[in-house]
Amino acid sequence: MLEIKNLQAKVEEKQILNGINLTVNPGEVHAIMGPNGSGKSTLASVLAGRDEYEVTGGEVVFRGENLLEMSPEDRARKGLFLAFQYPVEIPGVTNANFLKTALNEIRKANGQTPMDSKEFLQIMKEKMKLVEMDKAMTQRSVNEGFSGGEKKRNEVFQMAMLEPMLAVLDETDSGLDIDALRIVANGVNALRNQERSFIVITHYQRLLDYIVPDFVHVLYKGRIVKSGTKELAMELEAKGYDWIKEEVGIHI
Amino acid sequence: MTEDQKIITEVTESDYKWGFISDIESDQAPKGLNEEVIRFISLKKNEPAWMLEWRLKAYRHWLTMTEPVWPNVHYPKIDFNDIIYYSAPKKKPSLNSLDELDPEIKATFDKLGISLEEQKRLSGVAVDAVIDSVSVKTTFRESLGELGVIFCSFSEAVHDHPELIKQYLGSVVPYTDNYYAALNSAVFSDGSFCYIPKSVRCPMELSTYFRINSAGTGQFERTLIIAEEGAFVSYLEGCTAPMRDENQLHAAVVEIYSHKDAQVKYSTVQNWYPGDKEGKGGIYNFVTKRGLCAGTHAKISWTQVETGSAITWKYPSVILKGDYSIGEFYSVAVTNNYQQADTGTKMIHLGKNTKSTIISKGISGGKSQNSYRGLVRINRKAENARNFSQCDSLLLGDKCGAHTFPYLEVSNKTAIVEHEATTSKVGEDQIFYCNQRGISTEDAVGLIVNGYCKEVFNQLPMEFAVEAQKLLAISLEGSVG
Numbered sequence: 001m002l003e004i005k006n007l008q009a010k011v012e013e014k015q016i017l018n019g020i021n022l023t024v025n026p027g028e029v030h031a032i033m034g035p036n037g038s039g040k041s042t043l044a045s046v047l048a049g050r051d052e053y054e055v056t057g058g059e060v061v062f063r064g065e066n067l068l069e070m071s072p073e074d075r076a077r078k079g080l081f082l083a084f085q086y087p088v089e090i091p092g093v094t095n096a097n098f099l100k101t102a103l104n105e106i107r108k109a110n111g112q113t114p115m116d117s118k119e120f121l122q123i124m125k126e127k128m129k130l131v132e133m134d135k136a137m138t139q140r141s142v143n144e145g146f147s148g149g150e151k152k153r154n155e156v157f158q159m160a161m162l163e164p165m166l167a168v169l170d171e172t173d174s175g176l177d178i179d180a181l182r183i184v185a186n187g188v189n190a191l192r193n194q195e196r197s198f199i200v201i202t203h204y205q206r207l208l209d210y211i212v213p214d215f216v217h218v219l220y221k222g223r224i225v226k227s228g229t230k231e232l233a234m235e236l237e238a239k240g241y242d243w244i245k246e247e248v249g250i251h252i
Numbered sequence: 253m254t255e256d257q258k259i260i261t262e263v264t265e266s267d268y269k270w271g272f273i274s275d276i277e278s279d280q281a282p283k284g285l286n287e288e289v290i291r292f293i294s295l296k297k298n299e300p301a302w303m304l305e306w307r308l309k310a311y312r313h314w315l316t317m318t319e320p321v322w323p324n325v326h327y328p329k330i331d332f333n334d335i336i337y338y339s340a341p342k343k344k345p346s347l348n349s350l351d352e353l354d355p356e357i358k359a360t361f362d363k364l365g366i367s368l369e370e371q372k373r374l375s376g377v378a379v380d381a382v383i384d385s386v387s388v389k390t391t392f393r394e395s396l397g398e399l400g401v402i403f404c405s406f407s408e409a410v411h412d413h414p415e416l417i418k419q420y421l422g423s424v425v426p427y428t429d430n431y432y433a434a435l436n437s438a439v440f441s442d443g444s445f446c447y448i449p450k451s452v453r454c455p456m457e458l459s460t461y462f463r464i465n466s467a468g469t470g471q472f473e474r475t476l477i478i479a480e481e482g483a484f485v486s487y488l489e490g491c492t493a494p495m496r497d498e499n500q501l502h503a504a505v506v507e508i509y510s511h512k513d514a515q516v517k518y519s520t521v522q523n524w525y526p527g528d529k530e531g532k533g534g535i536y537n538f539v540t541k542r543g544l545c546a547g548t549h550a551k552i553s554w555t556q557v558e559t560g561s562a563i564t565w566k567y568p569s570v571i572l573k574g575d576y577s578i579g580e581f582y583s584v585a586v587t588n589n590y591q592q593a594d595t596g597t598k599m600i601h602l603g604k605n606t607k608s609t610i611i612s613k614g615i616s617g618g619k620s621q622n623s624y625r626g627l628v629r630i631n632r633k634a635e636n637a638r639n640f641s642q643c644d645s646l647l648l649g650d651k652c653g654a655h656t657f658p659y660l661e662v663s664n665k666t667a668i669v670e671h672e673a674t675t676s677k678v679g680e681d682q683i684f685y686c687n688q689r690g691i692s693t694e695d696a697v698g699l700i701v702n703g704y705c706k707e708v709f710n711q712l713p714m715e716f717a718v719e720a721q722k723l724l725a726i727s728l729e730g731s732v733g
Contacts, residue, residue, distance in 0.1 A: 051680070082688050090685070092705070098686075
C-alpha cells in the first residue's frame with residue numbers, strides 16, 4: 001500500500017523529517033506517536049502534498065506509484081485521504097455540495113460515471129449514521145460554525161463518503177471529549193477492512209483504546225525511533241516519552 | 253467633398269427619402285457626433301418630431317458637460333468624435349455549422365451548458381426551422397398581450413405607445429443626469445420597453461423572450477420599465493454567453509418606474525468582452541440604471557452579476573419616494589487580469605419608513621482593480637428609514653486590489669443605517685483542503701467563490717443562477733498564482 005523510504009523534508013529552511021522508513025500493508029492500522037514537535041503532522045502534510053513542505057530526500061511509493069510526483073488532488077483521487085487536524089471553513093458551500101463535487105471528481109479520475117443525486121443522498125444517509133451526524137449538518141456550510149468535535153466528526157464522515165484506500169488521521173482525537181472520541185473511533189472502526197489501511201497520528205494512547213492498532217511507532221526528532229505493537233503505546237502512556245528520549249539520545 | 257460630408261448632405265437634404273426603408277447593408281452614420289448625426293439617427297428610425305427634439309436637447313446639454321474623472325478607473329481619453337453612433341445591426345458572418353465556430357468560444361458555450369440550438373443562435377449559425385424566433389416571439393407577445401402587458405423594442409414603443417414614452421422617458425434618469433446618460437439620450441440606438449398594467453402579475457420571467465430578442469444588442473441601449481399600481485414583473489437582462497462587440501464604448505440607460513404596491517425585480521448577468529490577458533481591447537461599460545419607487549409600498553430589486561468589460565462604471569440605484577417603499581441591491585462583480593470595475597449603488601430615502609438593503613460581493617483576481625462605491629442618503633423628511641449594507645471583497649492572489657467607498661448622508665435622526673464590510677483572501681488552506689478531497693485548484697476556486705456569492709445568487713432565477721455559477725468559474729480561470 002505505502003512504502004516510505006528515508007523520507008526527509010523541511011519547512012521554511014527548518015529540517016523536520018530526518019529519514020523516515022515505514023511500510024504499510026493493506027488492511028493494517030499503524031499508530032504514530034511522539035512528543036510535540038517530533039514531526040508527526042509534518043509527515044501527514046508531506047504525504048498529502050502540502051506546498052509549504054519541501055521534500056529533501058527519500059521516496060514514497062503509494063499503490064505502486066511515486067507519490068511525491070503527484071499533485072495533491074491526484075493523490076486524493078488515487079485513494080489517499082487526510083483527516084485534518086484543523087479542518088478549514090468554506091463559507092457558503094454546503095457539506096453536501098462539497099462532498100458531491102469531491103466524490104464525483106474522484107470517480108471521474110477512476111473512470112466511473114458521476115453519481116446521481118438520488119444515490120448520493122442515499123449513501124450520505126447511511127454514512128451519517130456511522131458518525132451519529134445530524135441531517136442538518138449536510139446542509140450547513142463546510143465546517144462553518146462547527147464546534148471542534150463537529151469538525152472532527154465531519155472529517156470522519158467525509159472519509160466514510162470518499163472511501164479511501166489509505167486514510168491518515170492527524171490528531172483526530174485532539175480536543176474531543178470522551179463521547180465524541182467514541183463516536184469518531186466507531187466511525188473509523190466501521191471502515192476498517194482487509195484492503196483499507198490507516199495511519200493514526202496521535203499524542204495520546206487514549207484513542208488507541210478505541211482504534212486498536214496493528215503497529216505503534218514512536219517518532220522523535222524526525223525519525224521513527226521505536227516500533228512495536230499496542231503494548232508500546234501502553235508503555236508510553238505509563239512512562240511518558242522521556243525514557244525514549246534518553247534511550248534514543250544514546251544512539252544519536 | 254468627402255464621403256462623410258456627402259452622406260450628411262444627402263441625408264439632411266433628402267427629407268425622409270429613406271424614411272421607411274432602411275435595408276441597405278452599409279447603413280451607418282458618419283463618424284463623430286453633431287446635430288446632423290442625431291438628425292440622421294432619428295430619421296433612420298423614422299421617429300416623430302418630439303423624439304428628435306428630446307435627443308437634440310440632450311445633445312446640447314451633453315456639450316456643456318465634462319467627462320467624470322472621479323471613478324477609480326484609468327483608461328486613455330475617449331475621442332467622442334472617433335465613434336460611429338449609428339449602425340444598423342450588421343449581419344453576422346453566417347456559419348454553416350458549429351464546427352466553424354472559434355473553438356475557444358465553443359468551449360465556453362459548452363462549459364456554460366448552453367444548449368446546442370442556442371449556441372447556434374448566439375453564434376449566428378443558420379438555424380433550421382426548429383426554433384423560429386419570430387414565431388416564438390409572437391406566441392409570447394400574444395399571451396402577454398391578453399394581460400395588457402406591453403413588451404417590445406424601444407423603437408416600436410416610440411411609434412406604438414408615444415403617450416407612455418412621452419410621460420416616462422427621462423422621468424427617472426433625466427438627460428441632465430450625467431455625462432453618459434446625456435450621451436445615451438442623444439444617440440440611443442434601441443432597447444426594450446416594458447409596461448405592466450395595474451394589478452397584473454407578469455406570468456413569466458421576461459428572460460427567454462429577451463434572449464431571443466436581444467442577440468444583436470446595441471451600443472447605446474435604452475430600457476424603460478413601468479409597473480402600474482400593484483403590478484409585478486421579473487426582468488432579466490443580458491446573457492452569460494461571451495459577448496464580443498467591436499464597439500468599445502457602451503453607455504446604456506435603464507429606467508424603472510414603480511407605482512404604488514408595484515414590484516420590479518431586475519436581474520442582469522453581464523459578460524462583455526473584458527480584453528485579453530494583457531488588458532488590450534475590451535469594452536468600456538458606462539451604464540446608468542435607476543429605479544423610482546414612486547408610490548407607497550413600491551419595491552425595486554436590482555441583482556447583478558458582472559464578469560465582463562474592461563471597465564465597468566455602474567451604480568444601479570433606487571429612489572425611495574413612496575412611504576414604506578423598498579430598494580434592494582445584490583451584486584457580484586468579478587474582475588480578473590487587467591479589468592477595472594467601479595460599481596455599487598445609490599439608495600436615496602425620501603419617504604417615511606423606507607427600507608433598503610445592499611449586498612455587494614466584489615471578487616478580484618489577476619492584476620485587476622475592483623471598487624465598491626455606494627451612497628445611502630436619508631433625507632430630512634424620511635422618518636424611520638432603514639438601511640443595511642454589506643460589502644465584502646474577496647482577493648485572489650496578491651496583485652489585485654479591492655476598494656470600498658461607502659458614502660452615508662443621514663439627515664434624519666430616526667434613521668437606522670448599518671454598514672458592514674469585510675475583505676478576505678481565498679486561503680491556500682481552503683484550496684489545499686479541496687485538493688486533498690480530489691478537487692483541482694481551478695474547481696476549488698470556483699467552489700469557494702460561488703459559496704462566497706451565494707446570498708446574491710439566491711436572488712437570481714434558478715436557471716440563470718446555475719449559468720451564473722458556471723460563468724464565475726470560467727471568468728476566474730487562471731486567477732490564482
